Amino acid sequence: MEAVTIKDVAALAGVSVGTASRVLSGNPATSADTRERVAAAAAELDYQPNAQAQALRSTRSNSLGLLVPDVRNPFFADLAHAAEQAALSAGYVTLLGNANERNDQQDRYLDTLISRRVDGVIVAPVGDDGGRLRALIEREIPTVLVDRTVPGLDLPSVTTDSETGIRQAVQHLAEQGHTRIGYISGPEATSTGRDRFASFTRAVAEAGLSQDPELVYFGDYQAASGSAGVHTLMDLTNPPTALLAADSLMAVGAISILHRLGLRIGTDIALVAFDDIEWFALLNPALSVIAHSVEDMGRIAVDLLLQVIAGHTPESVVLPSELIVRASSATPIRPTTQPEQRSQQ
Amino acid sequence: MEAVTIKDVAALAGVSVGTASRVLSGNPATSADTRERVAAAAAELDYQPNAQAQALRSTRSNSLGLLVPDVRNPFFADLAHAAEQAALSAGYVTLLGNANERNDQQDRYLDTLISRRVDGVIVAPVGDDGGRLRALIEREIPTVLVDRTVPGLDLPSVTTDSETGIRQAVQHLAEQGHTRIGYISGPEATSTGRDRFASFTRAVAEAGLSQDPELVYFGDYQAASGSAGVHTLMDLTNPPTALLAADSLMAVGAISILHRLGLRIGTDIALVAFDDIEWFALLNPALSVIAHSVEDMGRIAVDLLLQVIAGHTPESVVLPSELIVRASSATPIRPTTQPEQRSQQ
DNA sequence: GGAACCCATGGAATCGTTTCCATGGAATCG
């Protein structure tokens, strides 16, 4: 079955290809009669324009690239969903790429996106050197960073201000009597890893809590490193009584190993996670989280990108974060390390 | 910055466009010397071929369409990931579309995929009438169904045999002393909804348990309907002592409402869910599930599609399902509704 | 009633590749 082209439509309608094209693309320079005949012919043949030919000629593909580090991470799945819906309602299809937290896969996808001449790209970058992102910039392909940034690349971005949420979390834990908070950090090779770690460090200093460097474990945003982090931290001679995990997947890893160690979350140890995942509220005990709106992030990223495509240079957006206290951190814990405890009131 | 074309490469290498094209596409009819000069020129200019022009001329786009009902559903996120990786290693990019469990969005995406002239499409279909799927078939676009099928459409598919897993689950619950099992079903407008419901009905009859039609609630595979189902079922004058949810999202909805009702899962009520999600093992109590391999499903779907593209007509594949017992259903429950209880041994 | 204008239309060029066909020089054969 040969695909039906605009030629077939034109022939059936008894007009030239040019006229058919004008009608189908909504060019007003057409008579009502022609419009009707061409539309009828297109419907009759169930004509679907060849997007490749359109893109080749018009240098617009009506498609956006979206590159995330890991689709299975619910945060990025939600982000993909939000961005995709926003793009769709602006008339763009989304090409979703999955870097698997690997630089080489990200670079490979970036080249693919260049080849496909997408009209713009949204990237939650893996790693710190930019890689083929620089090729996008050289080609002046509209690009927006989301969630993470890359040092030295001056691109519009949508990120989260971790400072507020993390400070709230640390203060909240301090109020429950915790003095030693273990921090399961994201990798220092990501901007979010560095940023959240810096916020944590400041918050701990501010609250006058232990700044013991042993209380920090550097993970890689994958579940397994959350487990490893818990192992390392709880093996300290002076282990923490509360944990803060820098993303949802590491929190998942932490939870599973805490269960296995027989430590009751919320009672034996407090736990707070960065990223608000629907499921976290269902856990028993429900997990306290530092929430930020992935909905907004996706929508705004598309918005910024559309502005760049339109030739503007929008300002970067920083979204707020906020602590949501649930049972996993709500119980004051008897300070095992501080004997001096009197009724102070 | 004008994009660099094969013309530029040819000029720099001092050959004709045709020759440059031959070298770049690996055509053997080229001299070693030319090959080297063209490759050097392409590297020098950081040439990325225009995929649109290639596709237009060669009628192959090296891209696949993947249409899922809901990316935020972890089952489909995993499926997308598995398929995308399999496609990538076969040299295809994946265009991911999200139907949002809506027929119109699915149809819209299908038209987009036709327009983009993807080489093939993998669909987990929404609804029962096929909709624009028939347009794919008319155009002889290679298509494979995954997870769900559509009555009347004779396409290769990868699905799960729900029979075994569901029978195991029902028998297991019967062994714990349950006689009234509540079933939160998927919609009858999906093949999986019908199929799992039929398996449940058979299994219940086989095990000699209550076939009270009131014990079945028809949901829509979204979390909210899981909650609604629990409400309805637990409001019965003779409520079930065990629940079986036909997918993970409805199980999530069920869990959240059970918590709110103060019913302890695994003690007051047993719960088993279809679909094995990593997180389910982390819940407290851990959730018993009917597992099937989404990994395999994605991989095999791509595999079948590649066969169709190659001109073959592969057999459909049915994957097994299997009960994994965890704490949410492991405790025998004292039958509250049956007073006649003697030492029967 | 003829000049000026408008507007719908047809025809052709174009986008960047691939691929077919022709060419011409080198190699091989009898």
Next chain:
DNA sequence: CGATTCCATGGAAACGATTCCATGGGTTCC
């Protein structure tokens, strides 16, 4: 050594749309 084959290459057509330019018929105006 002349004829055949081979092979790398250049040139041009083609893919399916958009868009520019020219055309010609119908209005409008003086």
